[in-house]
Amino acid sequence: MANYTKTTIGNENRYELHEALSLTGAEISLNRLPAGAGVPFVHAHKNNEEIYGILSGRGYVLIDGESVNIKAGDWLRIAPAAKRQFSAASDEGISFVCIQVKENSLGGFTKDDAIIC
């Protein structure tokens, strides 16, 4: 495995990084929804937790039937079994990053995993 891989996001509505960067511990997607649009299905996961970061705009996410308002700067963890569906606001689009990782997969991190060179 090369010591690093790099890609550049353009103006795609969805860009998946797993293959582009040869990721082995996560799938990461960049997503845009225009004003009034929503993901057209509700989904959950078997084993993966998802972390969502709102990069611009605002909207809402239904999580197990609860509507949660979201705006730029908000970050959420959603448990695997939770049923989720993201939508942009009616008058403003939204862009967000979705990070998919296996629940309970992280061992040590930061000070416990880093080596200062």
Add this chain to the structure above:
Amino acid sequence: MANYTKTTIGNENRYELHEALSLTGAEISLNRLPAGAGVPFVHAHKNNEEIYGILSGRGYVLIDGESVNIKAGDWLRIAPAAKRQFSAASDEGISFVCIQVKENSLGGFTKDDAIIC
């Protein structure tokens, strides 16, 4: 574990999400470096791959001694053993997200892990 957790990033120079969101599969940090500043040490990892997404501004990262220019929209995977050090440009700051996950920890994902409800 609750079905979701949520937090909001303010204007901190560094914000760590692991505890704030009770993450179990990743550590995620939001980072800002002003123009001319750099992380004051070089580091590598034992077991974790890191994925960096540049959210605004520009700068460069030294990876095993190679200088790689980075700007908003760029995403990189850096292998655990690679020695890395991030800096802002001399005349412009940079903000980036750093996602730390255990190398080779992801099993199925997206279509192989999602359940359409």
